[in-house]
Amino acid sequence: MIGFILGTSEGRKILSLINKYTNDIAVTTATAYGGELLKEFNIKSLNTKPLNKEEMIKWIRINKIKVLVDASHPYAEEVTKNSLECTKALNIPFVRYERLGSLDNINSSNIMRVKNYDEAIKVIKNIHGNILNTTGGNNVTKFLDLDFDYRIIHRILPSPKVLSKIVEDGISIKNIIAMQGPISYDLEKAFIKQYDIKGILTKDSGIEGGVLEKYKAVEDSNIKLIAIERPSFTGTLIFNKEEELVKYLVKEYN
CATH class of the missing domain: 3.40.50.720 (NAD(P)-binding Rossmann-like Domain)
Structure with missing residues (x-):
């Protein structure tokens, strides 16, 4: 078998x-x-x-x-x-x-590459504006109690189990978007405008994961894409x- x-x-x-x-x-x-x-x-x-x-x-x-x-x-x-x-x-x-990544061959001053969440948080603290976290619900506690003057919006799967967990972990309902991905370019742009986003945290999950749509929306909005590098x-x-x-x-x- x-x-x-x-x-x-x-x-x-x-x-x-x-x-x-x-x-x-x-x-x-x-x-x-x-x-x-x-x-x-x-x-x-x-x-x-x-x-x-x-x-x-x-x-x-x-x-x-x-x-x-x-x-x-x-x-x-x-x-x-x-x-x-x-x-x-x-x-x-x-x-x-x-799955192959999508950001390896893209050079842009709007892409900020980090090795892990700790590095990502250091970068986030230096961004003056709201952050959209699109890396899932398993690590949301890393973003609680940060010395950060802006909002962090978490986009997660529309799963009652995941939603209940992150609310129990301390994430406010107003900072949660529950939606099945991948997300289109137009919708990414709409989220950026609606929540006044200045940086999107992502993993390079490839074309299938919608990372190119995030990148294009970031470029056109002139904000930052914080990309956690893929494990080797x-x-x-x-x-x-x-x-x-x-x-x-x-x-x-x-």
Whole structure:
């Protein structure tokens, strides 16, 4: 059986391609919402809860997985680290599908590149105006109690669970936008105008993540795009195109 860790929109395309050849696949996602999006595909085993290292090893063994494909989000470092360690422990091949970034070859004085949230916060404190955080709801507590004279608006998925969590964490309702991305250029521009945004915090989550629309809106508004750099991953089996990944899997493991 082929195992897939899916965490991006490309997962649907990967499954539609692999289903032309086989349904002998097991899939794990981090959320029930992610699993719901895959219900139309022919999958023998679907897990929709986060797995730690021990749980992932058990999942691999139960499903008799012979190759593991990590197609998790480019910034899901812990997931990739755990899945790589699991494949080494079980002596099975590890294959990485990695979405390409969009900002690598763009030079602009409006792009401010940072390595992590700590660096991002230092940059934010020197921006005189409101900030739009588009990096998700998992790190909102980092922005509480800052010595900052302006608002930080958090755009998150429209999930009751995520919304409840960040409100409980102390984020005011007035500083939350709950919306499914990616967001169009026109809508990004509208958010910038509506909330008088002077800087957008983002991850370089690629074309599929809408980062180019953010960049274009930032350029045209002459504000700052604070971009958290992508984690680096080195390995021998890395694919950036769904068709090439599936072609390899079918040839080697079907």
